[in-house]
Amino acid sequence: MLDLVVVGAGPAGITAALYAGRSKLKTKVFEKLGVGGQLLLTEHIENYPGIYQMKSYDWIEMVKKQLVELKSVELTEDVKVESVECKDGFFKVFYSSQGQSLKQFVETRSVIVASGAQPKRLNLPNEVSLTGRGVSYCATCDGPFFKDKEVVVIGGGDTAIEEALYLTRFAKKVTIVHRREELRATAVLKEKVTSNEKIAFKWESLPIEIIGSKKVEALKIENVKTAGNEVIPCDGIFIFVGFVPDTDFLKNLMDLDKEGYVLTDEEMMSSCDGIFACGDCRKRALKQVVTACGEGALAEYHVEKFLHNGATLG
Numbered sequence: 161m162l163d164l165v166v167v168g169a170g171p172a173g174i175t176a177a178l179y180a181g182r183s184k185l186k187t188k189v190f191e192k193l194g195v196g197g198q199l200l201l202t203e204h205i206e207n208y209p210g211i212y213q214m215k216s217y218d219w220i221e222m223v224k225k226q227l228v229e230l231k232s233v234e235l236t237e238d239v240k241v242e243s244v245e246c247k248d249g250f251f252k253v254f255y256s257s258q259g260q261s262l263k264q265f266v267e268t269r270s271v272i273v274a275s276g277a278q279p280k281r282l283n284l285p286n287e288v289s290l291t292g293r294g295v296s297y298c299a300t301c302d303g304p305f306f307k308d309k310e311v312v313v314i315g316g317g318d319t320a321i322e323e324a325l326y327l328t329r330f331a332k333k334v335t336i337v338h339r340r341e342e343l344r345a346t347a348v349l350k351e352k353v354t355s356n357e358k359i360a361f362k363w364e365s366l367p368i369e370i371i372g373s374k375k376v377e378a379l380k381i382e383n384v385k386t387a388g389n390e391v392i393p394c395d396g397i398f399i400f401v402g403f404v405p406d407t408d409f410l411k412n413l414m415d416l417d418k419e420g421y422v423l424t425d426e427e428m429m430s431s432c433d434g435i436f437a438c439g440d441c442r443k444r445a446l447k448q449v450v451t452a453c454g455e456g457a458l459a460e461y462h463v464e465k466f467l468h469n470g471a472t473l474g
């Protein structure tokens with residue numbers, strides 16, 4: 161019987177595991193892809209106290225080393241948690257390894273859900289068929305393929321603007337399509353993006369169709385005020401319009417909000433006693449590394465109190 165299962169090895173899950181290891185809780189961390197979570201989609205972390213423009217990859221390598229030193233924590237990558245069952249005072253966590261459809265399970269006294277979020281799709285015509293053929297949700301991963309090409313970024317928040325700036329290293333022109341007449345991004349980013357000569361804007365515009373058969377050729381947009389259409393020829397389309405939480409495996413087990421974010425109390429406990437949640441999968445205002453790590457630490461702290469008090473599960 162494990163003390164704790166952590167679902168996800170992004171910043172929140174890694175921090176929870178670090179704290180669990182230091183408290184010698186018998187812990188397994190299941191990560192369906194690779195350690196780092198959304199940080200795998202970005203090149204640098206810029207706004208973490210004490211870190212001045214650190215490469216995300218370096219940060220991930222450092223925390224991996226910290227985890228390896230903790231004897232009571234076992235981290236497994238390429239393992240997806242499929243469901244969780246509450247059973248007579250403990251939990252059964254069902255998982256599948258990549259390439260194996262057979263579900264296995266472990267038993268645990270508590271669970272921390274740190275499954276984060278994934279980029280939202282726009283469901284535009286041709287979006288699915290041209291993903292990987294010009295449509296992308298990750299500038300860091302795909303930006304270098306667009307050297308001296310023209311690309312479009314859809315979105316106006318911090319992530320969209322950071323990624324647009326990153327793309328200017330490769331592309332000869334980056335057009336930002338935004339549905340409002342002003343960006344939502346923070347002031348520092350707004351300043352950087354408006355003074356960049358490679359960046360152009362299409363304000364108050366909605367994307368309505370991705371044009372191309374084998375690869376992206378253009379984006380059709382519609383002006384929200386005039387309803388007029390325009391076609392922007394481009395080689396790449398980068399979509400950054402928000403996130404959906406990765407919480408499908410929790411349905412019917414606990415209270416989620418209408419978008420699927422886990423609802424918790426101040427102690428990070430979900431409506432199911434013994435299951436805690438932290439980071440971007442949890443309903444909260446600020447989705448950042450610093451808040452994800454803070455919540456990971458808090459969730460583990462409350463798991464310890466929960467285990468110590470021998471509370472009833474379910």
Ligand SMILES: Cc1cc2nc3c(=O)[nH]c(=O)nc-3n(C[C@H](O)[C@H](O)[C@H](O)COP(=O)(O)OP(=O)(O)OC[C@H]3O[C@@H](n4cnc5c(N)ncnc54)[C@H](O)[C@@H]3O)c2cc1C
Binds near residue numbers: 170193201
């Ligand atoms: C492009 C981009 C740039 C960013 N830049 C910054 C920045 O500069 N500074 C900053 O503070 N924040 C930044 N962020 C936000 C930051 O990365 C997130 O807030 C943070 O990663 C959230 O951490 P998390 O652990 O809660 O979730 P995630 O990072 O989403 O990690 C969740 C992990 O859980 C795994 N998982 C999901 N479901 C399962 C399952 N069923 N079984 C097993 N594993 C599962 C996922 O594979 C993932 O690895 C950026 C985000 C993006 C996308």
